[in-house]
Amino acid sequence: MILNASGCLDAIASPAIAEGLDAFVTKTVTLEPRDGNPPARIHETAAGMLNSIGLQNPGIQEFLAEVLPELSTLGPPVWVSIAGSSSDDFAELCAMLDEHSDVSVIELNVSCPNVESVTDAVEKIVAASRRATTRPIYVKLSPAMPDLPSAGMAAECAGANGLTLVNTIYGLALDERTLQPAIATGIGGYSGPALRPIALAAVYAVYESTSIPVVGVGGIETGRHALESIAAGASAVALGTVFFRDQGAAQRIRAELAVEAAALGFADPLEACGIAHGERHPLVVRSDKLREIARKTGT
Amino acid sequence: MGSRFPCRSGVKREALNVVEVEDVGPYRLVRVERGGLDPGLPGQFFMLTPPGHVLARPMSLCMASRVELAFLIDPIGPGTRTLSTVESGDSLVVSGPLGQGFRLDVPRPLLVGGGIGMAPLPYLVESLGRPHTILGFRTAWHAEAAALVPHADVIIEPSLVTEGIPAGDHDILACGPEPMLVAVARLGASCQLAWEAPMACGYGACYACAVWIDGRYRRLCIEGPVLLSPPEQPHKRIHHAVGAAQ
Numbered sequence: 001m002i003l004n005a006s007g008c009l010d011a012i013a014s015p016a017i018a019e020g021l022d023a024f025v026t027k028t029v030t031l032e033p034r035d036g037n038p039p040a041r042i043h044e045t046a047a048g049m050l051n052s053i054g055l056q057n058p059g060i061q062e063f064l065a066e067v068l069p070e071l072s073t074l075g076p077p078v079w080v081s082i083a084g085s086s087s088d089d090f091a092e093l094c095a096m097l098d099e100h101s102d103v104s105v106i107e108l109n110v111s112c113p114n115v116e117s118v119t120d121a122v123e124k125i126v127a128a129s130r131r132a133t134t135r136p137i138y139v140k141l142s143p144a145m146p147d148l149p150s151a152g153m154a155a156e157c158a159g160a161n162g163l164t165l166v167n168t169i170y171g172l173a174l175d176e177r178t179l180q181p182a183i184a185t186g187i188g189g190y191s192g193p194a195l196r197p198i199a200l201a202a203v204y205a206v207y208e209s210t211s212i213p214v215v216g217v218g219g220i221e222t223g224r225h226a227l228e229s230i231a232a233g234a235s236a237v238a239l240g241t242v243f244f245r246d247q248g249a250a251q252r253i254r255a256e257l258a259v260e261a262a263a264l265g266f267a268d269p270l271e272a273c274g275i276a277h278g279e280r281h282p283l284v285v286r287s288d289k290l291r292e293i294a295r296k297t298g299t
Numbered sequence: 300m301g302s303r304f305p306c307r308s309g310v311k312r313e314a315l316n317v318v319e320v321e322d323v324g325p326y327r328l329v330r331v332e333r334g335g336l337d338p339g340l341p342g343q344f345f346m347l348t349p350p351g352h353v354l355a356r357p358m359s360l361c362m363a364s365r366v367e368l369a370f371l372i373d374p375i376g377p378g379t380r381t382l383s384t385v386e387s388g389d390s391l392v393v394s395g396p397l398g399q400g401f402r403l404d405v406p407r408p409l410l411v412g413g414g415i416g417m418a419p420l421p422y423l424v425e426s427l428g429r430p431h432t433i434l435g436f437r438t439a440w441h442a443e444a445a446a447l448v449p450h451a452d453v454i455i456e457p458s459l460v461t462e463g464i465p466a467g468d469h470d471i472l473a474c475g476p477e478p479m480l481v482a483v484a485r486l487g488a489s490c491q492l493a494w495e496a497p498m499a500c501g502y503g504a505c506y507a508c509a510v511w512i513d514g515r516y517r518r519l520c521i522e523g524p525v526l527l528s529p530p531e532q533p534h535k536r537i538h539h540a541v542g543a544a545q
Binding site: 009044047056 | 378496
């Protein structure tokens with residue numbers, strides 16, 4: 001299953017791209033409208049990019065009145081990303097979205113580097129959100145959390161239905177002529193290829209500690225990267241930075257993923273979910289496919 | 300819904316063969332085979348991926364023929380430097396045309412270009428039947444690029460291009476540094492300004508190219524890049540990211 005990463009695609013500006021996804025994740029919505037940060041909001045680095053967009057969004061009222069109805073006319077299920085300053089904010093947003101049947105999943109953005117810090121712990125936010133809605137809740141975590149597996153477990157215990165791993169990580173670039181920060185806010189969120197091993201580690205570590213599905217995201221650019229995320233434990237992958245350079249990334253990666261998976265003996269890429277954990281993970285069953293791979297690779 | 304977004308039906312992304320790269324003053328003119336791309340309207344832009352880079356760069360279309368597209372590059376940063384080093388025979392990924400171009404149905408067109416801002420003007424000039432054009436440059440070396448618009452008036456600093464704009468009613472179509480575009484807008488004539496902003500995607504996905512117009516940040520790649528007046532300065536405090544130096 002292939003999704004976009006929140007904030008990396010506007011389905012209304014690009015409906016053809018959105019319709020090629022298995023689900024569309026909205027840009028994060030907040031209670032109040034947010035202008036976003038002044039320019040410069042992005043900067044390319046050697047192996048990724050920095051962004052401090054600042055969660056520009058029209059606020060939940062306009063989102064429900066204008067944006068969601070239009071998104072619902074497109075094909076894919078709509079996942080709504082939300083963020084707040086406290087668990088009360090998250091709960092209020094969930095309660096408002098709960099009434100809308102067009103909302104397939106609510107993704108809690110508890111980890112964006114470009115907003116004021118969230119005061120409440122992940123567990124408290126998830127619990128408050130769980131009380132406010134019966135819709136599926138996914139929690140998007142930061143790769144910088146000191147104990148990601150514990151955070152994943154806490155989210156699951158508090159009622160989360162899934163995890164999105166990972167958000168961007170803090171980064172900084174300095175202008176080559178002035179040696180001042182290249183983006184207006186100074187430090188921003190780092191994404192792209194450099195994030196990929198970090199994201200893969202996050203999926204791998206959390207998969208062993210939780211039983212809820214994981215969306216793997218961070219630097220995925222090819223079918224091979226997607227297959228690796230799945231092998232680490234993801235049952236879906238999301239594409240972010242790659243979309244900026246390649247509008248056709250979803251189509252291309254879907255095709256590449258099928259080829260990569262088939263080359264290793266999987267009729268469906270998701271058959272490879274979690275196999276990176278080999279015999280060490282008790283939940284992984286040694287299927288015929290795994291035995292065949294072992295035979296082919298001589299291991 | 301569709302009316303507020305530039306027409307997407309002609310947007311294509313292809314790996315195009317680089318035909319020739321030549322020096323034009325300090326700039327580089329990169330000519331690629333056109334492939335299946337539509338040149339679009341003057342003022343629209345393309346996203347060019349510097350080989351090996353994570354992001355593409357927005358470039359106005361400088362010239363178009365039946366078989367080629369040409370882009371004028373000023374090598375001032377990592378991406379443009381890489382673009383200026385591509386060679387004949389290389390492959391360059393080009394995506395477009397993107398954005399809203401110039402409106403061509405103006406009765407008294409006067410084209411004003413400043414420095415690398417002259418990049419879209421050769422294509423614009425051909426589309427408008429060679430109207431009066433004034434180009435300004437920092438030095439005589441930079442002004443070598445004026446050869447791409449042979450009939451243009453050329454002004455070199457310390458004289459400013461805006462000093463060369465004749466009195467009278469004109470429809471100005473301008474591209475150049477922000478202070479130049481602001482000065483052009485202050486002349487009070489009808490104007491179209493090809494504005495610039497840093498872009499990651501060029502097609503409305505990333506929200507990087509924010510310009511403040513009528514009370515909020517808008518995406519320049521969707522609402523522009525050709526604007527009817529300069530964006531405003533919002534009187535807003537920067538929301539610092541957590542951990543940012545104060």
